[in-house]
Amino acid sequence: xxxxxxxxxxxxxxxxxxxxxxxxxxxxxxxxxxxxxxxxxxxxxxxxxxxxxxxxxxxxxxxxxxxxxxxxxxxxxxxxxxxxxxxxxxxxxxxxxxxxxxxxxxxxxxxxxxxxxxxxxxxxxxxxxxxxxxxxxxxxxxxxxxxxxxxxxxxxxxxxxxxxxxxxxxxxxxxxxxxxxxxxxxxxxxxxxxxxxxxxxxxxxxxxxxxxxxxxxxxxxxxxxxxxxxxxxxxxxxxxxxxxxxxxxxxxxxxxxxxxxxxxxxxxxxxxxxxxxxxxxxxxxxxxxxxxxxxxxxxxxxxxxxxxxxxxxxxxxxxxxxxxxxxxxxxxxxxx
Numbered sequence: 040x041x042x043x044x045x046x047x048x049x050x051x052x053x054x055x056x057x058x059x060x061x062x063x064x065x066x067x068x069x070x071x072x073x074x075x076x077x078x079x080x081x082x083x084x085x086x087x088x089x090x091x092x093x094x095x096x097x098x099x100x101x102x103x104x105x106x107x108x109x110x111x112x113x114x115x116x117x118x119x120x121x122x123x124x125x126x127x128x129x130x131x132x133x134x135x136x137x138x139x140x141x142x143x144x145x146x147x148x149x150x151x152x153x154x155x156x157x158x159x160x161x162x163x164x165x166x167x168x169x170x171x172x173x174x175x176x177x178x179x180x181x182x183x184x185x186x187x188x189x190x191x192x193x194x195x196x197x198x199x200x201x202x203x204x205x206x207x208x209x210x211x212x213x214x215x216x217x218x219x220x221x222x223x224x225x226x227x228x229x230x231x232x233x234x235x236x237x238x239x240x241x242x243x244x245x246x247x248x249x250x251x252x253x254x255x256x257x258x259x260x261x262x263x264x265x266x267x268x269x270x271x272x273x274x275x276x277x278x279x280x281x282x283x284x285x286x287x288x289x290x291x292x293x294x295x296x297x298x299x300x301x302x303x304x305x306x307x308x309x310x311x312x313x314x315x316x317x318x319x320x321x322x323x324x325x326x327x328x329x330x331x332x333x334x335x336x337x338x339x340x341x342x343x344x345x346x347x348x349x350x351x352x353x354x355x356x357x358x359x360x361x362x363x364x365x366x367x368x369x370x371x372x373x374x375x
Contacts, residue, residue, distance in 0.1 A: 040340060041066035041351035042372045043254070044257055045096070045363065046080045048073070057084030060091060063366040064373050066351060067092035069126065072099050078111050086178070087217040094124030096254070096353065097201045102127055102139040103147065105156035105177050112157065112196045113164060113188055121193030126219050126254075128201035133285060147206035149176050154198055161195040166190055192312040199254060203287055205236045212240025217252030221291075222355060223282040225327050228291050229255065234348050255349035256330040259361055261337055261368075267360030273317065274357040275329045280316030283324075284308040285351040295327060334364040338372045 043099050044065045046053055060068045068084060068091050070077040071330045077095045084093055093115070100108065112125040129135075129150055152174040159172040170182040190290060200211035201219035211218040218237050238248035258278055260271035282288055284304035289345045291296050300319065325331060330340040341352050356362040 040346055040372065042341075042369045043067040043069055043092075043096075043351055043353035044369075045353060045355060046070045046084065046129075046355075047206060048075065049077060050080050050083065053080035053083040053088050054087035057091065058087045061088045061235070064369045065091060065096060067124070069094050069096035069353060071096055078115065080293045081115060081123070085122070088122075089120075090122075092122050092124060093119050094123075094126050094196075095198070096126040096199075096256070096326075097128030098126060099130045099134075099139070099212060100127040100153055101135045101143065101146075104143055105172075106160060106179060108153070109157045109160035109164075110188070112198075113161060113191055115190050116196040117188075121191075121196075123196040124217075125157075125196050125200055126199040126201065126218065129207065131285070144176075147204075148208050150200060150207060151214050152176050154210075157198070158195070158214075161191075165190045165195060165235065179208065180279045197252075197300075199252065202233070203291070205232070207234050209240030209243070209249065212237040212246070212248065212251060213244040214240075214253070217350075218329065219255055220349070221282070221288065222256040222258050223279065223288050223328055224255065225289055225291070225295065226348075228294050229253075229345065230348050232290070232294065236260075243288045252351070253349045254351050254353065254372050255345045255354065257345070258357060259339060259341075259354050260270075260325075260329055260331045260339060260357070261364060262315055262358070262360030263334060263364060264360070267363075268360070271358040274323070275331075276320040276325055277313070277317035277332065278355075278357055279320045279328050280304055281308070281313075284316065293333040294319050295324075300324070333369060335371070337368045341372075 044060050062342045067261040079099045115123040129146045132143045135141050154179045156172050162168040163170040172179040198218040199217040199219045200215040202208035202211050241248040257277050262268040289301040332340045
């Protein structure tokens with residue numbers, strides 16, 4: 040199983056972080072879009088690394104057009120020497136409409152068409168195919184030599200699609216090269232709810248599911264001292280509480296019989312009671328959605344949870360203790 044890391048929120052230090060991650064043996068290094076753009080740190084990271092895979096996990100798809108994403112993905116693939124992964128996610132309607140002022144409708148159908156449009160643009164640039172994409176959401180029919188970049192010597196980047204619900208997961212299987220799982224996922228939910236829909240989407244599109252990658256994301260609470268472990272547990276409870284307050288993730292809770300927890304967490308979030316949200320996550324919920332283990336037990340716990348169904352796992356460093364021990368965990372994973 041490959042272990043991936045994440046570039047922290049520091050554009051100026053992205054090169055140093057990336058070089059250290061490559062030296063520590065991480066398989067991939069990814070960014071997520073929150074307070075900053077997800078592509079800029081990866082451009083810096085590409086200049087300071089040679090082997091590690093680089094990608095977005097995720098870039099917010101509907102805040103951009105297919106042409107914008109095609110340029111970003113193409114340029115990053117060339118700059119990184121073929122190491123780039125374009126990871127796309129839909130976000131949720133309030134953010135797309137109210138934060139980005141972009142249209143929202145039929146997210147699964149829109150995502151499918153967006154990926155198809157991006158691939159059509161890449162075929163135009165890399166293979167000389169005339170650009171003539173006409174869909175329900177996007178139309179691209181104009182490409183002049185002045186605006187067409189040279190073909191990528193490495194081909195187009197892989198495209199992963201993030202999904203939680205069955206329709207979006209099927210889109211990942213139909214048009215993507217892999218699935219990005221949300222951090223609020225249990226091993227059971229991944230096996231029983233996500234992978235079957237991923238494979239169904241691939242088969243319906245006439246594709247072989249065996250060629251798809253599954254990239255899980257894991258919350259890990261660990262540390263070398265009792266204080267570090269306690270800090271990690273508190274941070275992880277808070278993260279679970281934050282994620283689980285979103286209605287879209289209620290099905291994950293419902294599979295385990297905790298559907299009523301979601302509206303309660305949402306109520307607390309609307310009241311601004313962030314500390315209480317973490318307190319509402321009891322030990323059973325914590326250990327279902329996060330790995331809680333001593334450092335030397337983390338690799339085995341990740342393998343037990345995801346080994347049968349995920350090709351790789353990204354570990355989010357939620358506390359200082361986790362960040363400090365992750366290099367040794369990555370090295371252990373490479374030997375396992």
